[in-house]
Amino acid sequence: MLSNIGIPGLIIILVLALMIFGPKKLPEIGRAVGNTLKEFKKATKELAADEIEEVKKEAKTDHA
Numbered sequence: 001m002l003s004n005i006g007i008p009g010l011i012i013i014l015v016l017a018l019m020i021f022g023p024k025k026l027p028e029i030g031r032a033v034g035n036t037l038k039e040f041k042k043a044t045k046e047l048a049a050d051e052i053e054e055v056k057k058e059a060k061t062d063h064a
Contacts, residue, residue: 005013021029 017029018026
């Protein structure tokens with residue numbers, strides 16, 4: 001879906017966001033979105049690491 005937007009579409013979205021939220025709020029919104037994505041990536045990595053550890057423990061108990 002996002003791959004079909006292109007540069008003109010991104011410019012239109014940016015102008016609309018600027019008109020709706022104003023220039024003072026955009027950095028705050030961007031920061032909040034960035035922090036949310038960072039936390040989501042961190043949680044995803046932790047979940048994947050936990051699942052890998054669980055599989056390793058199951059493999060050890062199966063071989064023993």
